[in-house]
Amino acid sequence: MSQDDILQSTKTVIQGLEALKNEHGKMLENIVGSMQTSTKDTNKIEEKAGLLRKSMDMIELGIGEAQVMMQLGNHLQNLEAEKHKLRTQVKRLCQENAWLRDELASSQKKLHDCEQSNASYSVELEHLKFLKDIKQYDLNDNNSSTINPSSGQTNDLVNDLFPTDDDAYIDQQNANERNQSYADLMMTPSQSASGSFISSTGYEIPARLKTLHNLVIQYASQGRYEVAVPLCRQALEDLEKTSGHQHPDVATMLNILALVYRDQSKFKEAAALLNDALAIREKTLGHDHPAVAATLNNLAVLYGKRNKFKEAEVLCKRALEIREKCLGPLHPDVAKQLNNLALLCQNQGKYDEVESYYKRAIEIYIKTLGIDDPNVAKTKNNLASAYLKQQKYKEAEQIYKDVLTRAQEKDLLNKSAIATQQQENPSGTTGGNYDAQGGWYKTILTDQPTVTTTLKNLSLLYRRQGKYEAAETLETCAAKARKDPQAIIQALNIVKQTNLNTQQPSASTTTTTTTPS
Structure with missing residues (x-):
């Protein structure tokens, strides 16, 4: 018999026992009544009454046992239903885990392929850049470049003048000049005491924005703007619906989209988005917040690419003031901002200021990161380039030799x-x-x-x-x-x-x- 059949039979038995109990109750009432009216055979009547009571007790016991069986049956049914539910959940989780493992394997393979491609392109671009420098020299021999006093501009590409910044989308020189990549718009995160990651902008960066930021880097570096732009726009629309337009995350997303446009030379659209992001960050985070400095720097780079060096210089100086105030005058980010400011001044022929900014940046890097930090040598190279533009060849050569000598000493x-x-360890090996x-x-x-x-x-x-x-x-x-x-x-x-x-x-x-x- 099945469990349902047993429960049904138990219900029938309970009904029969209840009916039998009622009959015995009526019989007992009759016997008790006859005992009160008749004086004959009192002992026999009492014996019958005793037997009826005993029978009723057994019926009560049977009914109780049947009810227990019913409750036990219901409990078993509930357990079976819960077990079936858990089995369904386990099956669904196993399917999801398998899907996630497949997605992870696919993503890892794509990442590996991209890394190999980037490494190959870096070697080729380095060689092409070197050839370009030689050709540029030959061109300068016949037609030297000079600074236009009225415009304050040179024929140098602005893309080559702006160094990497924490919050800027930049053109990486040397090994990756034209394969452009995105620096972390949300800045390098630092781990808090509680274990959560909080950016130096002072507010916690949502994980979804970090993931989206990485996707945009990948698509933009591949030149797949037809994917990167809709992805940014959809994310921006979702953020505005959930958080409202006046939210720091919306400003971060505006920065990302603006720099995608800048990479496509859509400077007007990029400027509008960056100004909007700047207004949001100033309103929500305050005018002297590191995130505001980040957007100011992005705007300065954008204006520099459009040869608006004076406007860019004003923005860059304000970003520098904010970072000095928030991070202190000896923070590496301050040195990076000084590099940007020096390059803008260099395009305007303000060489006294250029030299001052570069020397201060070098001093900051040495004090905070050490004399062997790569940023020290890179900034010295920038200073030497400024000397070359002033025909100060002796000073430039001395800097180049200092960089090379220090590298030799370190090795x-x-x-x-x-x-x-x-x-x-004579038995060991140096590889x-x-x-x-x-x-x-x-x-x-x-x-x-x-x-x-x-x-x-x-x-x-x-x-x-x-x-x-x-x-x-x-x-x-x-x-x-x-x-x-x-x-x-x-x-x-x-x-x-x-x-x-x-x-x-x-x-x-x-x-x-x-x-x-």
Whole structure:
């Protein structure tokens, strides 16, 4: 019998027992009544009454047991229903987990493919950039570039002048010049004491915006603006519906979309979005908030790309004031803002201010990050480029040599540490890094991109000085540096042996690579 059949039979039994109980009750009432009216056979009547009471007790017991069985049956039915529900949930979760694993595997594969493609493109773009610098030099020999006093502009591309900033969407120079990528608009997050991640803008960044930001980076770096723009617009519309237009997250989304437009040279649309984002952040976060400085910096970069250097300088100075006030005068972000400001002034021919800004940025980097931080060498390269535009070749060459000398010293220390370790552990191995011919390790120059850029700039300087042999050797070494560390060693030896000619060339300036900080 099934469980339902047993329960149905139990119900029937309960009904029968109830009816039997009622009959016994009536019989007992009759017997008790006859005992009161009749005096005969009292003992027999009492015996019958006792038997009826005993029978009624057994019926009561049967009814109770039947009711317990009914309750137990109902409980078992509930348990079975709950068990079935749990099985359904487990099955659904297993299906979702399988789907998520497939999605994760697919995303990881795509990420790996993108990383490989980016690495390949970086090598090719580095080589093309080097060739471009050489061609630009040849062009400058015939038609030197000069500063227009009325406009304060040079023929340098603004894209090459703006260094990396925490909150700016920038053109990465050197290895990734034209493969543009997005820096973190929401700024680098720092972990709070509670374990949550809060950006330096002072408000917590929603996880969905971080995910969306990463997607936009991927699509924009691939030039897939037909995907990136609708994605940003849809996210912006959703944010405005849920949070309202006057919300910091809406301002962040406006920044992302604006910089996608800027990448497409849609400067008018980008400016409108950035101004809207600026108004929202000023209203919701205050006029002296780091997020406001971020948007001001993005606007400054945008104006710089449109050759509106004076307007950009005003915005950049205000961003600098905010960051100094909020972060302190010795924060690395202040140094980055100083780099931006120096480049804007350089386009206006304000070289005294340029030199002051760069030197202050270098001082901040050294105090906060150490003398061997890559930003120090990059900013020194920027300062040397400013000297070259003023025909201060001796000062520029000294800076380039300082950068290269420091890189060599740093790697000599690394070499010494490895040699010491090898002496302490003779049976160990250094992984085949030591080069017996040159006495160098093949891990030479940990900051190789900066050293390569410095070599390129110095080769152009030597070419301007008529030292063609040294310049060509440095250019060749810089081109081979990525694959052959010995090429860098050769270049450094040439730099040590070459002294700047005291005769200064005339009028034309030298095109150099401005290194992003």
